[in-house]
Amino acid sequence: MLFAASLTSAAATDDAGEWIAFACGGCHGHAGVSAAESLPSIAGFDRRYLARVLREFQKGVRHSTIMGRLTVGYSLQDIALLASYYAEQPWEGSGTGADAGTIDRGREIHQARCEQCHEDGGRVQDRDMPRLAGQQPEYLRMQMLLRRAGTEGMQQPNRMREALLALSDEDIFVLSRFLASQD
Ligand code: HEC
Ligand code: HEC
Numbered sequence: 001m002l003f004a005a006s007l008t009s010a011a012a013t014d015d016a017g018e019w020i021a022f023a024c025g026g027c028h029g030h031a032g033v034s035a036a037e038s039l040p041s042i043a044g045f046d047r048r049y050l051a052r053v054l055r056e057f058q059k060g061v062r063h064s065t066i067m068g069r070l071t072v073g074y075s076l077q078d079i080a081l082l083a084s085y086y087a088e089q090p091w092e093g094s095g096t097g098a099d100a101g102t103i104d105r106g107r108e109i110h111q112a113r114c115e116q117c118h119e120d121g122g123r124v125q126d127r128d129m130p131r132l133a134g135q136q137p138e139y140l141r142m143q144m145l146l147r148r149a150g151t152e153g154m155q156q157p158n159r160m161r162e163a164l165l166a167l168s169d170e171d172i173f174v175l176s177r178f179l180a181s182q183d
Contacts, residue, residue, distance in 0.1 A: 017085030020078055027066075031089040037096075037138040044091035048127035050083035056155070063146060063153030093134025096180035106178020109171055113163040122179050137180035144172045 021030070028034050032043030042050065056062035058071040058079070074082075098106070110121065114132075118124065122132030132140065147154045148164035156164075167175070 017081035020074075020082055021085050023070075024082070032086045033089075033092040034094075034136050034139075037094075037136050038142065040136055040139045041092070041094065041134075042086050043089035045087060045130055046125055046127045047083045047087035049125070049130060050086055051079055052127070054079045054082065061153060062155060063151055091131065091134070093183050094136045094180050096137050096177065098177040098181040102174050102177050103181060106174045106176075106181075109167070109175050110178060113166065114160075114175075117157070117160065121182055123182070132179045133182035135180060137176045140179055141172060141176035144176065145169075148172070 021032075024032075027036070027039050028042050032041060032045075034041040053062065054067075054071055054074070055076075057064050057067040058074065060068050062068075071079075107121070110118070114122070117129065118132050120133075122135075125131035143154075144164060144167075147156050147161060148167065150161065164172075
């Protein structure tokens with residue numbers, strides 16, 4: 001009996017996360033795979049990263065155009081359910097195409113300046129850091145520009161800001177296309 005009861009409540013928790021996530025699907029895709037170049041995919045990200053970022057948006061300490069206002073009404077429980085739901089969804093890359101020259105140059109810059117943290121070509125992610133490989137290209141480019149400019153509420157280690165400050169707009173464009181094109 002106990003076993004059956006705990007199974008039921010686990011299923012109810014999954015459903016609750018998916019239910020709340022209906023508010024997010026219009027921009028991030030129902031299962032967290034975005035179809036728009038300027039909106040990020042969030043499927044399969046570390047649950048703790050998702051929960052932290054959503055809390056930071058909500059508290060207004062993380063730069064946002066939309067997410068700050070959008071998260072105002074959510075309880076901590078809602079945020080935990082959303083984070084668990086998206087963490088369990090399978091990641092799917094953006095399928096962005098890029099020519100061989102762009103990919104080679106992007107890979108070179110990534111190896112020299114970003115790979116030390118964003119390992120395995122930006123595929124590695126954990127509680128501190130999101131996946132970059134296969135992310136939507138315009139979202140990546142905007143995030144890099146905002147962080148290079150040192151925009152308030154854009155979080156990053158000092159070494160990342162230094163790496164970005166060494167890059168031109170063109171480098172950032174190339175890097176965004178390289179990263180977005182990776183599986
Ligand atoms: C109207 C479009 C829209 C909706 C709806 C929306 N988002 Fe977002 N989301 C964005 C945008 C745009 C960003 C980039 C930050 C910003 O500018 O607000 C973002 C960023 C994020 C990020 C950070 C991604 C990263 O790579 O760090 C997470 C996590 C996120 N949203 C989760 C959610 C969740 C969960 C919901 C539903 C409660 C939601 N979003 C609803 C547009 C939206
Ligand atoms: C010292 C480690 C470090 C280095 C070097 C570094 N990053 Fe990051 N990066 C991080 C961390 C940690 C975050 C997450 C910060 C946050 O938003 O909370 C991050 C976040 C990002 C994001 C935001 C992704 C998203 O989904 O919102 C982008 C884009 C990014 N990095 C690109 C780069 C690029 C391009 C380089 C090289 C020019 C680079 N980073 C170098 C550690 C690093």
